[in-house]
Amino acid sequence: MDPIQFTDLMELADIIAERLGNPITIEDQHHQVVAYSIHGETPDPVRIETIMKRKVPETVLARFWKAGVIQSLMHSDQPVRIPSIQELGLGNRIAISIRKGTEVLGYIWVQETGRPLVEEDYGILRWAARLAMPRLLQKRDRYIKKEENKKALFWQILSGNCSLDEIHQEAATLSIYFPPYMVVVAGEIKCKENQWLSIQKELDYLLENLKETTPFSFLPLWVYDEKQCIILGGAKKMDGLEEEAGSFLMWLNNRFSVGKGIQIKTGGFGSVVNNILDIPRSYRQSLEVIEIKNSMPGEIEDIYGYHKLGFFRYFPVMKALNQEEGYSNVQLQRLVRYDQENHGNLLETLAVFLDHGGRVNQTSEILHIHSNTLHYRIKKIEEIGKIDLGEPLNRATIYMELKLNKYGK
Amino acid sequence: MDPIQFTDLMELADIIAERLGNPITIEDQHHQVVAYSIHGETPDPVRIETIMKRKVPETVLARFWKAGVIQSLMHSDQPVRIPSIQELGLGNRIAISIRKGTEVLGYIWVQETGRPLVEEDYGILRWAARLAMPRLLQKRDRYIKKEENKKALFWQILSGNCSLDEIHQEAATLSIYFPPYMVVVAGEIKCKENQWLSIQKELDYLLENLKETTPFSFLPLWVYDEKQCIILGGAKKMDGLEEEAGSFLMWLNNRFSVGKGIQIKTGGFGSVVNNILDIPRSYRQSLEVIEIKNSMPGEIEDIYGYHKLGFFRYFPVMKALNQEEGYSNVQLQRLVRYDQENHGNLLETLAVFLDHGGRVNQTSEILHIHSNTLHYRIKKIEEIGKIDLGEPLNRATIYMELKLNKYGK
DNA sequence: CCATTCTTTGTGGATTCCCACAAAGGCTAG
DNA sequence: CTAGCCTTTGTGGGAATCCACAAAGAATGG
Known part of the structure; x- marks a missing residue:
C-alpha cells in the first residue's frame, strides 16, 4: 500500500473514508471516539450518538458483547462484519482492531452505507489499522499509567494504612x-x-x-x-x-x-x-x-x-477461639468414634435431621430410611453422644458445632 | 493469776493440765498440735489420733464447723463447751481460742476426762490463753509470710507472665x-x-x-x-x-x-x-x-x-466482633421497633417460643395466651421481622442472636 | 361517634410427631 | 451353627402441630 502522510487521525479517517467510500470512525480501546470522517451519506442514529457523545453507546456495546462481536475483534486482527441491528438503529458495519501484537489499542469502524465493501477493501482496512497504531499507542500509555495509579490507590485503600487526606488527594488527581x-x-x-x-x-x-x-x-x-x-x-x-x-x-x-x-x-x-x-x-x-x-x-x-x-458470620472468630483453646466438641467426638467403630452413620443422621429442623418425615425420606429407624437413631445419638436434643439450647449448640466442625476442616 | 515461768509450750500444757486436772492440747490456728500435756487418764481415740498426726482429724473439724463450734471459738474469747460426740469417739471437751485482738492464733483444748470443769477453771483457761499467745504469734508470723508468698505465686501463675522454672523453684521453696x-x-x-x-x-x-x-x-x-x-x-x-x-x-x-x-x-x-x-x-x-x-x-x-x-462459650468473641463491626441484627431491630410503636410483645413471644423449641402448647401456656394467638404472633414476627422461622439455619441464627442481644447489654 | 385495623379466641380437620410394642434381618463370637 | 446383640421395619393410638376460617374484643384515627 502507498506510503502516506497525515497530521492527525482525523485526516487519516478522511483518507480511509474516501478510499472505502463509506463513513469511518476510529475509536480507542474503550470505544471513545478518537476520530471520524466527514459524513458522506446520512449517518445512522448510532453514528450520530457515538460522535456526539464521543463514545459508543453502552447499550450497543453490551449487544455486541453478547453477540461475541467484541470478542472476535479482540482476538483477531482481521476485519469483522457486523450485520445490521434494526431495533438499535444500527446499519451494517465492518470493523477491525488496531493492535500492537496481541494488545488491542482501538478499532476502526466502517459504516456500510455508501457502497458494499469487497475483499480488496479489507486490505485497505488492515493497512489503515497499522497506520493508526502509533498514535493510539501514545494514548494507551497515558491511559495505562492512570489505570495503574487507580489500582494502586485501591490497594492502598483496601490495605487500610493511609490517611483520608492522601486518598482524597490522589482520587482528585485521578478524577475519581x-x-x-x-x-x-x-x-x-x-x-x-x-x-x-x-x-x-x-x-x-x-x-x-x-x-x-x-x-x-x-x-x-x-x-x-x-x-x-x-x-x-x-x-x-x-x-x-x-x-x-x-x-x-x-x-x-x-x-x-x-x-x-x-x-x-x-x-x-x-x-x-x-x-x-x-x-x-x-x-x-x-x-x-x-x-x-x-x-x-x-x-x-x-x-x-x-x-x-447468619451465624456463619461468626465462624472465623469461633474457629480461632477453638484453635486457641484446643477445643473440640466432646459430644460430636463420641458420635464420630461410634460411627468409626460400628460402621454407623449417626453423625450424618444428626446433621440431616437438624438441617431439616427435626422434621422426622423429611429427614427419613432424604436418608431413605423408615421414620422409626430415624427415631431409633435419634435415641441412639442422644445416648451415645450424651446429647439432650429435647433441650433447645443443646440442640442449637450441637447444630452450630456440627456446622463449625464442617467449616473447621 | 500467778506469774509463771515456762520454757516452752509443752511445759505450759503440763502446768494447765495439772491445774485443771485434765489432759490439754494446744493447737495453732490450723489445728496443728503445738503442745500437749502428759496424759493423766486414758485418752479418747480422737486425742490419740490428733497427737499422733500432730493435727486434729478433718472429719472432726468438719463436724465442729457444721455444729458452729469453730465459729464460736473464732468469734469469742470465752471458753466453749463441746458435748461429746459418741460416733466419732469424742468425749466432752472445753476449748478456748488464743487470740491477739480479734485475730485467732490457736486454741487450747481440754479433754474433760479427769474432773468436770467448774466456773473457776474458766478463769485459768483464759489466763493460759493469754500466756500462750506470744509464742503462737511467732509461729503465725512465719505462717503468714508463707501464705503471702503462696498467694503471690498464684497471682504470678494466673497472670501468665513468668517462666515455668521460676514457678517450680518458688513452689519448691513453699513446698507446693x-x-x-x-x-x-x-x-x-x-x-x-x-x-x-x-x-x-x-x-x-x-x-x-x-x-x-x-x-x-x-x-x-x-x-x-x-x-x-x-x-x-x-x-x-x-x-x-x-x-x-x-x-x-x-x-x-x-x-x-x-x-x-x-x-x-x-x-x-x-x-x-x-x-x-x-x-x-x-x-x-x-x-x-x-x-x-x-x-x-x-x-x-x-x-x-x-x-x-454450649454456644454461650463463644459469646465474648462474638460480641467483640459485633462491636468492632458496629453490627446489630436487623431482623431483631425491626421487631423491637414494632413492639415500641405498637405496644407489642413480639420479641418476648419469639424468645419464649424459641426457648421452648417451637413447641406451641408450652409456649402459649407460659405466655398465658391461646395457642392460636401464638400462631398469629409467629406469623406476625415472620412478616414484620422478615424472618423465615421454618428454615432451620435462620431459626438457629435468630435464636442465637436473641441470646447474644441479651448478653450484649 | 363510627369505621377500620390490629389482636385475641374459638372450631375443626388433615397431617405429623411421639412412643410403645412386635417382628424380622444382619453381624459377631463362641 | 446358633445365641445374642444391633439395627431396621411395621402397626397403632394418643397428643401436638399446622392451617383455614370465623367471630369477638381492643386500639386508632377521622
Missing part, C-alpha cells in the same frame, strides 16, 4: 468520585493459571466500558488478586445497595460465562459503608463470605451478602 | 505440689463491703483446714480478688475432675451459707489443664463463666463448667 455509600464485592474466578491474565483484560474491558449497564450506580475502582476480582460499587442512597451488589455478581457471571467455560466460582460482598476508611472492613467481609462458602459447599450457595450469612 | 491435672474454680461472693475481709479469713480457714473433705484431691493454691475467690483444684487423673469442680462449688456454698446470709453468688470453672502454663486460660474461662452467667440471669443457672456453656 466516591459515592456516599459503598460496598466491596469480591469474585473468585475459576480458570486455568495461564488464562488469568487475559481474563483480567476482559474484566477490565467489561468494567470500564459497560459501567452503565451494571446494577451499580457507581463503579469507581477495582483490582485483581490471585484469581480474585475485587470491586468497589456504590450508590447515593443506602437502600437497595446490597441487592445491587447481589445482582452485580449475577450480572458479572452472565456477561462472563458467554463463550468460554470460564465462570465466577464464588462471590461475596461485605457490608455497606459510608466512609472510605471502612472499605477495608467491607473488603475483609467479602473475602470471608467467599472463604466460608468455599469451606461449606452446599450450605449457603445462594447467599452472597456478609450480613445474610 | 502441682498435681498432673488442674482446674481453676472461681466463686463470686455476695456480701457487704465490710464483711469481705472477714470472709476471706473464713475461707482461708475452710480451705486450709478442711482440704481433705473437699471434693478435690488436691487444693494447692487460692487467692482473693474483688469479692471473688479463685481456687486451683487438681487430681492425678483427668476423669471426673470437672465433676469434682462442680461439687466443690456446691461444697463451698454449703459450708459457707451456714449461719450467716452470705452465699456464693455465682461460680464457674475453666477447662482441665495439665500444664501450669495453661492455668491462666482455665482462669480466664472460669471468669467468663461467671460473666456470662451474670449477664444472662435465668438462662444457665445450673451450669458451672466452661465446656458446658
